[in-house]
Amino acid sequence: MKLTVLIHCEDQPGIISSVTQFIHGKNGNIIYLDQHVDKEAGVFFMRLESEFDSHLELSHFKESFEQKLAKTYGMEWDAFEDGHKPKMAIFVSKYKHCLYDLLSRHNSGELDVDIPFILSNHPDLKYIADQFQIPFFHVPFTKDIRETAEVEQMELLKEHQVDFVVLARYMQIVSPKVIDVFPHKIINIHHSFLPAFAGAKPYHAAFERGVKIIGATSHYVTAELDAGPIIEQDVTTVSHTHAIKDFIAKGRDLEKIVLARAVHLHVARKTIVYNNKTVIFS
Amino acid sequence: MKLTVLIHCEDQPGIISSVTQFIHGKNGNIIYLDQHVDKEAGVFFMRLESEFDSHLELSHFKESFEQKLAKTYGMEWDAFEDGHKPKMAIFVSKYKHCLYDLLSRHNSGELDVDIPFILSNHPDLKYIADQFQIPFFHVPFTKDIRETAEVEQMELLKEHQVDFVVLARYMQIVSPKVIDVFPHKIINIHHSFLPAFAGAKPYHAAFERGVKIIGATSHYVTAELDAGPIIEQDVTTVSHTHAIKDFIAKGRDLEKIVLARAVHLHVARKTIVYNNKTVIFS
Amino acid sequence: MKLTVLIHCEDQPGIISSVTQFIHGKNGNIIYLDQHVDKEAGVFFMRLESEFDSHLELSHFKESFEQKLAKTYGMEWDAFEDGHKPKMAIFVSKYKHCLYDLLSRHNSGELDVDIPFILSNHPDLKYIADQFQIPFFHVPFTKDIRETAEVEQMELLKEHQVDFVVLARYMQIVSPKVIDVFPHKIINIHHSFLPAFAGAKPYHAAFERGVKIIGATSHYVTAELDAGPIIEQDVTTVSHTHAIKDFIAKGRDLEKIVLARAVHLHVARKTIVYNNKTVIFS
Amino acid sequence: MKLTVLIHCEDQPGIISSVTQFIHGKNGNIIYLDQHVDKEAGVFFMRLESEFDSHLELSHFKESFEQKLAKTYGMEWDAFEDGHKPKMAIFVSKYKHCLYDLLSRHNSGELDVDIPFILSNHPDLKYIADQFQIPFFHVPFTKDIRETAEVEQMELLKEHQVDFVVLARYMQIVSPKVIDVFPHKIINIHHSFLPAFAGAKPYHAAFERGVKIIGATSHYVTAELDAGPIIEQDVTTVSHTHAIKDFIAKGRDLEKIVLARAVHLHVARKTIVYNNKTVIFS
Known part of the structure; x- marks a missing residue:
């Protein structure tokens, strides 16, 4: 043993x-x-x-x-x-790159987890779930139906005995109720070098500010938006020659790599959270 | 020609x-x-x-x-x-690494400028100016004598026909009057990956937040603190094993390299400022 | 126009x-x-x-x-x-990561090409071609049947009017006859920082040498093995804590990113080859 | 204690x-x-x-x-x-950047060593030693006087009870006799990403090959040229826009940072050599 x-x-x-x-x-x-x-x-x-x-x-x-x-x-x-395969749920919206990356890794044997389901607030990416034969649940999410959605999410997570959740560019706030049940067990990818450009449209903000480097940050989700313990970050250079769409394209590669590294560290039990920071035994 | x-x-x-x-x-x-x-x-x-x-x-x-x-x-x-050697004044306080780096480059023929003087609000680094035989002016700076200090600074800059100023970890705010006379001609090094951690003690703030990457930013000085057009940025990885003093030590190497690159770009006339951003023809 | x-x-x-x-x-x-x-x-x-x-x-x-x-x-x-979509054939063997990455990008609209077919010297990855509904041709390749295989390859390339070929970890030498017909139109990914560790088993060689950084190199294929014009390179840090399997795992992420960048540059007609080197207008 | x-x-x-x-x-x-x-x-x-x-x-x-x-x-x-300050001798030839960097760090209290002397096969850099008030010995080195030079080197090292030697771009082969007395105690900086471009003129070779990344490597000196245990490496990007002189200029910044890091690791006793590789406890 x-x-x-x-x-x-x-x-x-x-x-x-x-x-x-x-x-x-x-x-x-x-x-x-x-x-x-x-x-x-x-x-x-x-x-x-x-x-x-x-x-x-x-x-x-x-x-x-x-x-x-x-x-x-x-x-x-x-x-x-050793040997226990954790159950990892994936939440997505409409962006494909992180989802494709996680499913490709899983299918290639790189990622030692079970994926009981993919959940999305949009139906668009169901075809990718189908490609990889993973169950897909469409749980719409708007202000009006927020509570119902949260209940539905919680039920799916419980029913499938999910160990941790990966937000693979899920564009909705996760309910504090869900966070409470999965403390330091929900991993998000934010498309900026946090704490710079927290919140919405970070690539637009980075372009506006004229930075020479952009980044991506994977962190555990806490009640405060984009403020949870950072697991992994990486950056890439940009210049005046890059328009916002180039920032977004370069960022996609960062996002998927940084998120995958964070998931690997979590699965390998190499992370301890303390004081809203992580110790990473890499 | x-x-x-x-x-x-x-x-x-x-x-x-x-x-x-x-x-x-x-x-x-x-x-x-x-x-x-x-x-x-x-x-x-x-x-x-x-x-x-x-x-x-x-x-x-x-x-x-x-x-x-x-x-x-x-x-x-x-x-x-071609062939005109610009006159570059250096402002410092007590940190030595950027000053040593600039003077070493100058003395090695890497930096094609004249250095008419080094100005500091403290007398501590006069011995380094002496080592490299550059005139050193001690211009104290406190709230009470602010206006006198500004006048003294302006007189020195005029008298020596300074073309541009490098703040090599100068720990005082530069007067708007000086900035007006040297628009996009004062280069600062800030010890963080701006816009993250603007203001004082960025390494402490970075440590507190638990980031996995720290940076340094060189920018033209404008009236708004740490918000001028960014010329150059670079980063380095950190981990939980690094204490604040390690952030500071790793940061020193970043700061001196990033500042030197920005000065090189400025001297080679490879920068155009527009909309508070830079176009860098590198 | x-x-x-x-x-x-x-x-x-x-x-x-x-x-x-x-x-x-x-x-x-x-x-x-x-x-x-x-x-x-x-x-x-x-x-x-x-x-x-x-x-x-x-x-x-x-x-x-x-x-x-x-x-x-x-x-x-x-x-x-503008507007012509080049036809890109993919050659693979048994490694999945680069193939998955290219197909995911293609499916997400990131890669503006047509993919007429995937060719492999092994049948193993047919299921991935099926997932993405791309035709798959199994063309075995051994010394004995080398000439037949080359003929078959050439016929497929001609028949499908292929513009360029991507070797997505194809573990066989490409015939000089094929290279002649596709000069600087075959893109390979080599799993080392060339010219270090050319040839077979570069991760093993890198481990043996005790390097602190490993890399990946994408280059145009020429008659001389691993010696063609370099399009793109990238690196990542390693340490004594990484075993060969860790080099390989870290390398996978490098390989897929570096290959994708090279393909993007080629498709956007941003590369000119001269003197066995590339000019990259990025 | x-x-x-x-x-x-x-x-x-x-x-x-x-x-x-x-x-x-x-x-x-x-x-x-x-x-x-x-x-x-x-x-x-x-x-x-x-x-x-x-x-x-x-x-x-x-x-x-x-x-x-x-x-x-x-x-x-x-x-x-703790508390023992090791004695570090510096060998140089004509390049100034690594010497200036080490002496600046020493003078700033960053480097906790004594520097009993600087030795050079040329008299050119004596003025830098004078600037920092370190004894300077000019020990010419040519094939004809090789043995005499080696004897003189050994005597200086013994007399000053030197603990380790830093070759700060010393352009001569160190005698096997000296290496034998200082096993894994002579630190060299090589201006390439080893094992690529070992030997003379690595920047020229890198330019010729058309690489997109150049590097620097600090290693312990062994009998075989540029083949000793690697302590530290780093890289920077280059492109077709860089001429050889630009490779050299970019390389200087790499060399001094990489050498300084290696010296720090050695001084902090964070290196163990085994099987011609290093374990670095960083």
Whole structure:
């Protein structure tokens, strides 16, 4: 059995030694260990991968860890057994590039998840879902039917036991109710180098300002728009020769790569969120 | 004689043809031509380098160009004779890296300017000016003595016939009076990827926000703080492992490179400002 | 009518003026002009876009240009009328990422070409061709049947009036006979930063050498393996933490982006090949 | 007291646990731990920073570590006490940019080393050494006087108890005798993206090949020219518009940044060399 353990707690002496001894005591072999201390915040973070004899049970390990370590150090932590394929729902609107990219990766075996469904507030991209034989749900979304839509979304997410959601250029605000049920489990791609150009039409704003570099940002969704913990960013150069449509075209390539990287990091359990920021064990 | 001509005007048919014919009629050989049309704004931009027989006089060329071309097309334009070394004043406060970088480049022959003086609101960096044998003026700057300081600055700039000013991490606001006399001739380096993190302490703000990329921006100074036309930007990656002091250290390398590139572009007359944005003929 | 004209010839005085006058004389309005002189080689390059009254005929324009300009200056040149959709064949083997990326772009309207067929030396990726409803031809390729395969390839290319070929990770050498018929019209993606790691298994070689950056290179195919004119390159950082499989995974994203950019440049007629190098009017 | 410990050995179960327990047993508080396993080579690497009560003696720690850990696991290792300023000699020829950059950083407090001397095979840059008040030795180097020169170099290095050497664009081969005495302690900057364009005139070769990206590589010097373990690389874009002199100018900025980063990593003891590659704990 292979486990990945993610820990964070107040920084204190002896944590690393205690954790590694604990793993050793369970006849575990640590095959990866990375730790980080945020000295400003006084917080300790650790990611650890360990192999165990197959007769170790996850529930037993968890109970023991909680009693012997987590309580002592006041840890927030979790342990994940290798081999579990998380269920990833995709929300889209009308833009195709991120959806095509995620589905192509999934179909090529690059992305180790199940995709129970694609949800959209428009019917336009159903044909892509069909191409890849993924169920597609059209859930319209306007101010008037907002609450109904949210209920429908929640039901689909529950029914399909979704683990996390990817907003692949989904052009609607996600309801706080949904965010509450999926804390740091909804991944968005914003088409600017946040915090520059938050909100609508960032490429237009970037063009207007005359920047020489544009970017894309993938982040966990929180109640505040475009202000959640940043997972991944990347940029590309632009110049006066590029019109807004060129910004948009260059941006598409950024968006799909940055979103895919963020999804990979999340799936590989390489992210810990703290203080509205991420620790990325890459 | 070699001339560089910079033109911008309302976009109209036939401009390129008219300009190249004009040059041809003066027995000029065009060795470089780049043009750009901002279709949103309907503005035409051109940069042209041309060689002429030595007996052509610049004043004669200018008069003829104005009469035969500029008036017809309503051009804003200028022509520069090769070989003129512009006079560049440097303003600094206490940070050394940009100053050292500019002076090293100047001393190595990379930067084809004269540096009549370095001005600072602190005396600390006089020893660097001495190392490179450049006159150093200490002009203190506080709210109380603001007007006196501005007068002193203006007198120094006039007396030394300064062509343009580089703010090499000068930590004071430049007076609107000075800006008026040097429109798009004062180059600043801001230690963030503008428009993100304008104002004070951008590295602290970037750390706080948890960005994965930091940047630096060189721009022409206008009355509005950190909002002038951007000349050059660059970025570098950061992660949770970097503390604020690491942001600052990584940023230093960005700042000096980005500022130097902007100064090079300005000196080579490769920049045209329009609509608070730059066209960079690189 | 809108024309794009590509020119190169020995550098001589007066070319730009002559060309722009010629266009002007045809009542053309130049909407884009970029030129370049390779001073080492003494060669002049130009790309020009011009709009004409609709009654101008391309054949007439070409004849006139040839007589009045091209002969005088010894130009190699061509003119292309806007609106012609080039026919692009795709050759693949077993890797999916570049194929998926090209087909997704095509399906999204990003790539303004017709794709008459996909050819592969393996049957594996037929299902992707089916997903996107593109004809798929399985043309096996081994030493023994090499000549037959080449004949079959040539026949398919002719029959479908293919304009250019994209090798989207096609793992076989393209026959010199095919290259001769498609000079600088076959675009390959090589999974290294050429000229480093030419030939087979570049990621393994890069890992072995311990480089800190890996790359991908798109180039026109010539008789010499991996030595044709480079159209586009890009890189990404790696570290000791990345195993060969990580190099390959990171490389996939590079490959598809770099190949797509090269195809875009080719389709937009922004490339001129000279001296086994490219001039890219971007 | 603060110690930095660097370890590598054959990968075996229990190493991390044993090391952290050992540190804990000495009342040390681990403030940083990073480890890496090269699975291809079966080698374990670790970097650890730990704080101890001030009465711990380094020699005592080392003896105990050797007996209780290093022998058991067959470790190659070393421990360094914080606060020791390494002595860094600089070798140059005629290029100024890397020398100016290193001395500026040193003078600004960015680089925590002593610089006992600058050595050059030419007298040209003595004036820069004078500017920064560093001793300068002119040691001519030609085939005829090679052995004498090597002896003189060795004597200077010994006499000044030099810890490591930086070749800041030193255009001579370093003698194998000197390399033997400073194994992985001589840092070179090569002006290409190695392994592309090893040897002389890399910018000319890059121009000739028509690459779209150029690079710089900092590596430890080994007997084989430009083939030592790579510490740091970076790249920048070029295009057909850049002549060789532009490659050289753009390259200068790369070279000085890449060399400085490598020196920083070495000084901070963040590098381990194994199998002609580096593990960089950044």
